[in-house]
Amino acid sequence: MTTRTRALDIGPTSWVVRPRLAICTGIGVVTTLLLMVVGLSVGFTTPVDTARILLGGGRVAENIVVFDDLLPRVLIAAFAGFGLALSGCLTQVITRNPLATPDLLGITSGASVGVVLAVTSTSTGFGSVFASIGVPTSALLGGLATAFLMYLLAWSRGQVVTSTLRLILIGVGMTWMMQAVVGYLLSRADVHDSSTAQRWIVGSLGGTGWSSVAPVMIAAAIGLAWTAIIARPLTVSGLGPDVARGLGVRLGVVTYGTLLVAVVVASLAVSAAGPIAFVGLVAPQIALRLAKTAQPTPVFSGLIGAAMVLLADIVCRGALPGGLPVGVVTAAVGGPFLIFLIVQTARKSSV
Template structure:
């Protein structure tokens, strides 16, 4: 009698069909493959690469030549211009846009509200207070923050703001420990309060420090250097890792809290962990280029509509955010007056979109 030898379980990534849907499996982890989502993600990636090359080439050469230089075919002079000056700016634009878009998608998922973004929940405002303290009070009582550096100061500010927001929205007896509607309302109030604190710090600062901080607050990548790239890169890595690890849990949250609980999801740890990651990603992104307005609002909603998904997908939202900031940077350096911060462009785009979302939400509430 012969025995059929069982084949070893495959550990490497492979595609299979599960319940009529394509699924990518890596060991015990699985991710559903949505053709339209993959197409939108691929298109966004290509757009980011094209805008990235255009951003580097402005005022210097062509995107094709930039690609040649980046691949090691440049002269010494070309390498100095690209790698020392243009590349850090383009990298910061792409990484910060990705981080803000991803953080916005995470906060929108856990609250199931398109208006719940780091901008409106007080996270970026808290990060701004921390960074402005380090910039304007670095020679007085804020010297210890200046020694830590702007990225750490912004991260601490964002964490403190998130802790205040969570404490004020705490609801006893809830497995997520907070009321999401109260979280949004308190976040909006906290945002205005922290913006008042920032204005006070600017009023008390020395003229040079206040000017530098004001330029940073608007959201600008004009003076980006290699020194701020690591903070933005860490933000992107943290966000992508969390999005991959918790992909199934985040999809379940999109079905609603009651449905998630019925599926056996431990809602509290997932919501808390996702909020903490969103704070870290948004704060580090803000520390690199300032609070570039409305990227966290625009990117997830644009990506969701393009991919026709029921809720924002973090990586696609990040790619959309990177494309938005790069596009704003290209626009400010070509078609708009010189020296205009990218935050002005994103605010001009995001303001009308916010009004549209509020009108849409009001219509759904009265329907």
């Protein structure tokens, strides 16, 4: 189902404007900002007082709580959710399948292997290399290596885009393989390191600080930049390879470039907040239904993802037992939604 579009002429260029999508995106920005303010207020003060502190009217103790403790957590929640949802949107559009997300393709699990190696490794041995290069780089290497192996196994000669079903099945297999590697590493690690890594694997914002903000902001910037560059070809490629080629789209560049960007963005987001489950799956599909576009759009999907993680964090800190990771909430929502998508996809294929 598509929405009405309008052409906006600016000099020699012409831009397609979708009024409903633009309105939804604006609402998404406002909602995300409001949730960030509420997230800074939970368990501490009121949103009005939080706004006063952010505007420079806070006392020393209030500034320490907001700017040193809460603000990094809220920023990581927003940018990590944005990155995971945006990368999920990119993979869904390229493969034209709502089930092809970083969670189910093994990308986040591969990034998790890199992070667990960096967290649990001792000063000697193979894992010390990951410990020396840091968590974000380790996550990026793990995600890229897993994606390369997955696509190599799914690749068929003469095809720019491999079989979607084959890609998903191999991705699910890669996910379980990477989870087995993570389990092995945890069983061999120090008890304290293993406990830290185990909590991170569920998808947790606890213990995050300013050092983790930069990677997720870089991930969001990379995703936004690529989306701006490739917006039209990406939209056309979602119509299928034959249509895309007929309209002059360089399908190889769009496909491989978009998949690479999706892996980088998802891996960096995972490095800060853990593999928060189902954000990359659910957010683009919610965005699709709210904006009523032909396919998910990256920016609006990212805003939905940011709002999801922020809301999950607010629920965890305000309504659920203390210390519960946000990944538990997103998994509780995403599990039934996955079943719904599988049933819906099966019904469409049988028609």
